[in-house]
Amino acid sequence: MIEEIKRLKEEKDVVILAHYYVDGAVQELADFVGDSYFLAKKAKEVTQQNILFCGVSFMGESAKILNPGKRVIMADELADCPMAHMVDIDRIHEVRKEYPDVAVVCYVNSTAEIKAESDVCVTSSNALRVVEKLPNKHIFFIPDNNLARYIAKQMPEKEFIFNDGFCHVHKSIVKEEVLKAKELHPEALILTHPECTEDVVEISDFVGSTSEIIDFATASDANVFIICTEVGVFYELEQKNPQKKFYSVGHRQFCPNMKRITLEKVKDALETLQPEVVMDEDMRVKANAPLEKMLELAK
Secondary structure, eight states, X not given: OHHHHHHHHHHTTEEEEEETTSOHHHHHHOSEEEOHHHHHHHHHHOOOSEEEEESOHHHHHHHHHHXXXXXXXXXXTTOOOGGGGSSOXXXXXXXXXXXXXXXXXXXXXXXXXHHHTOSEEEOTTTHHHHHHTOOOSEEEEESBHHHHHHHHHTOTTSEEEXXXXXXXHHHTOOHHHHHHHHHHSTTOEEEEOTTSOHHHHHTOSEEOOHHHXXXXXXXOSOOEEEEESOGGGHHHHHHHXXXXXXXXXXXXXXXXXXXXXXXXXXXXXXXXXXXXXXXXXXXXXXXXXXXXHHHHHTO
16 A cells, blocks of 8 residues: 555655644655644645645644645545634634734634634744734734643743633643653653643743754653653654653543545545645635744744
């Protein structure tokens, strides 16, 4: 099957982009593997006319928004991110009325409709860098509450308005279980994604995006780590650090949507170049502005 996937990819001029949270077998055959920021940039740089996205729907939408002339195909059109839907347009309008100077800062983990209503997008790896460059005092950070609070703590000079969205995977990682894991592996460093709750972030040795967690573990002199993010990241951690040990916190560090992506679905998508991401052009143009602003401010 892997040989067939490679043949179809070359024959049909397709680049395969995969997120760190999909199955390791899919990561292994992808042309590029990364977090959402890396993949957003890479989608703009690749020369292929067809992009096959192994991730959830908002990622495919972002690739299409940035690449209107290319065909973007999802490995599974039902792979979605619940957090991407955890804010509504009416709430954005309410906040804009209440705080006329507000900047609506939208995590890329959001739908195209929400991006279109926002001023700038951010990822977990560039949020601090981007928000620091905004002149606005008031920041409405959507949809994720935990990442917003993590950034707000580092920027006391700005006033944040919080939304109540969350990632169910990161929220399921609870402090008590992290401390139990630490008891079992007292020498381990705790590496945590900022979508985790504040109490987990506070007891961590390092907090960063998925790619930053990988980079930290790879550069570190330590050999044992407790990883507080989705377990798909273990594939890349172990590839880069075969001599090091990585432990999860509990059985719930698992995104069922990301795990919908299988080799069989990748092959089917390559054969048919379906399902394709289709977007209204007015919506695409509106959603493109905050994404482009992110790429510019995050340089």
